[in-house]
Amino acid sequence: MMRVVIACLCCAVIGLAYGQQPTVEQRDPAIESRVRALAEELRCLVCQNQTIADSNADLAIDLRNQIRAKIKAGLSDAQIKQYMVDRYGDFVLYRPPVQPNTVLLWLGPFALLVLGLAALFWQLARRRRAAPAIDLSAADHQRADDLLDNSTKNRPDSST
C-alpha cells in the first residue's frame, strides 16, 4: 500500500515539474538559435571576458531580451550588432572588428612570430658561419690526443 502511495506522490511531483515549463510565451526555436548566435558575438560589459550568451549578469539578461525583441521586430543580424555598437562602442563586439585601429591587434602576433623565426634562423646561420670545421693532419690529431690524455692523467683529483 505504501508503495502505491509513494508512486502516486512521485508522479504528482514529476507532473508538477513539467507544469513549471516557461509558458510565458511559446519560445520559437528559430528565434532562440538566432538570439544565441548573436549573443555569442557580443561581450558582456560587466563580466568582460564572457559573452552575453554565457554571462548571468543582469545586463546580459536584459541585452538577450533586447536582442530577442529586435529579432521579432525584424532587424537583421548586422543591424542588431550595429544597434549594440551604437550604444556601447566597438568593445561590445566579442570579435574585434578589423579596422585601422585594430590592425596591430590582429596582425601583431603573426608579425612577432615571423620576427621571432627570422631572428632564430639568423642566429643559427651566424653560428654555423662562425665555427668552420677544421681539418687536422694525422700527426696533429695524435698530438691533440696525447695532450688530452696527459691532462686527465696528471690531474691529482682525477678519479678515472
Add this chain to the structure above:
Amino acid sequence: MLKYLAPLAIFIALALFLGRGLNLNPREVPSPLIDKPAPAFELSRLDKPEQKLSVAQLRGQVWLLNVWASWCVSCREEHPVLVEAAQTNAVPIYGLNYKDQRADALNWLRQFGNPYTLSISDPDGKVGIDYGVYGVPETYLIDKQGIIRYKKIGPVTRESWQNTLLPLVKKLQG
C-alpha cells in the same frame, strides 16, 4: 656592441607597452555617445509618477544625468559629493533611477539626501540600454543643444567634480 643593445632595446620597448597597458582601466569603456545627441526618453517622475519628463524639455540648459539605484553600493560613495555639488547650484542634476523599485528609491533619497532637481524612473532599464549604461553609477554631462559632452563611469569623486566636471560645465554654460 649591437648584440648587447638589441635585447635591452626590446626589453625597454616591452616595458613601455606594459606600463601603458597597466595604466589603462578596462572597466572604463569609452562611450560612442560622446558628441552625439542624448537619446530621447519620456519617463515618469519618481516623486510624481503621473507626470513625465522628456529630454526635449531640458533643452537650453547644461545638465547632468546621474544614473543611480538604491541597490547600488558605489552610488552611496558618490552621493555626498553630488549633494554638495547640488548645493552650489552650479548645474542641475537629474537622476535616472535605474532598474529600481519606487518605494526603495524614495526611501534611499530620504535617508541619504536628494541632490536631484528631480529623478525619473527606468524600471526595466530600457533607457539605460539606449544610453549605454553597463555599471551604475554613471554620469552624463549634456549641453544646451542636448548633445552628450562627457560621460563619467563610476562614482563621481570630489576630485573628478572639481577638476573635470565643474570646469567643463562652466565652459559649456559659456
